[in-house]
Amino acid sequence: MIKGDQKKLRRIGIMGGTFDPIHYGHLVAAEIARSKFMLDMVVFVPSGHPPHKQNVPGHAEQRLMMALLATVTNPYFQISRSEIDRLGPSYTYDTLIEFSELYGQQSELYFITGTDAVLEMLTWRNAEMLIDMCRIIAATRPGYDLTDISRLPSNFCEKIEMLQVPALSISSSDIRCRIREGKPIKYLLPEAVETYIYKQRLYIKGRL
Ligand code: NAP
Numbered sequence: 370m371i372k373g374d375q376k377k378l379r380r381i382g383i384m385g386g387t388f389d390p391i392h393y394g395h396l397v398a399a400e401i402a403r404s405k406f407m408l409d410m411v412v413f414v415p416s417g418h419p420p421h422k423q424n425v426p427g428h429a430e431q432r433l434m435m436a437l438l439a440t441v442t443n444p445y446f447q448i449s450r451s452e453i454d455r456l457g458p459s460y461t462y463d464t465l466i467e468f469s470e471l472y473g474q475q476s477e478l479y480f481i482t483g484t485d486a487v488l489e490m491l492t493w494r495n496a497e498m499l500i501d502m503c504r505i506i507a508a509t510r511p512g513y514d515l516t517d518i519s520r521l522p523s524n525f526c527e528k529i530e531m532l533q534v535p536a537l538s539i540s541s542s543d544i545r546c547r548i549r550e551g552k553p554i555k556y557l558l559p560e561a562v563e564t565y566i567y568k569q570r571l572y573i574k575g576r577l
Contacts (some may be wrong), residue, residue: 379476382411382506383468385461386482387419388531389541390467391439392565397536403445405504405532411481412447412468413440420458421489429453431569435453438561462495463562465502478503486521487529488517497524505529510537548572 399411415432433453440446440508451467465510468478480503487507496504513534539557547554549572554563
């Protein structure tokens with residue numbers, strides 16, 4: 370019950386990734402995170418210009434469209450254009466600032482992404498400030514060796530929650546490879562995304 374000035378603490382999941390393309394691994398990770406950490410919503414934020422990548426095969430608007438098609442049936446999932454519309458590299462720190470202004474002090478932010486990306490966090494812009502602003506949910510496939518995560522500084526380790534996701538054996542790079550080689554991608558991602566990929570002739574040639 371909300372009384373007087375007391376407002377309910379909202380828990381917002383921010384699902385960060387290139388999503389090139391989005392697949393069931395991402396969707397299952399977001400849904401498991403939502404239920405495990407009792408998140409009020411999960412906002413998918415496709416990177417506009419990933420700071421650590423020279424080139425991204427899928428055009429930003431197409432990656433965003435695929436994320437939209439994939440998430441439309443889940444009432445707890447939303448999509449943000451934040452990083453796609455922002456000029457320059459997509460720094461997670463800037464995204465967290467934007468979300469904390471948008472959702473206010475009463476909200477708790479959970480940044481969800483792949484464990485391999487989390488392992489690189491010390492190199493991210495304003496990493497020390499970033500870790501003070503949110504909890505990190507590191508999605509990984511079962512059986513992943515957690516030794517590397519435990520080597521991160523203690524202030525990072527205590528903010529990181531590991532999330533084992535069986536469907537994360539699916540990967541975007543494998544899907545791109547399969548398309549290029551003419552192999553099926555059915556059941557690796559939502560049908561609407563598969564149809565969109567073929568219609569737009571994505572990932573057929575060029576960089577993998
Ligand atoms: P990546 O290096 O392409 O991905 C690393 C691994 O994590 C891959 O196995 C990837 O699988 C997986 N992964 C990525 N996003 C995931 C998600 N939301 N849920 C589950 N697994 C995920 O990393 P990225 O996608 O470009 O970047 C991940 C996030 O870190 C983005 O939000 C990005 O903006 C942020 N980041 C920030 C900085 C910075 O602020 N300086 C630097 C680097 C990354 P798939 O290939 O199958 O997705």
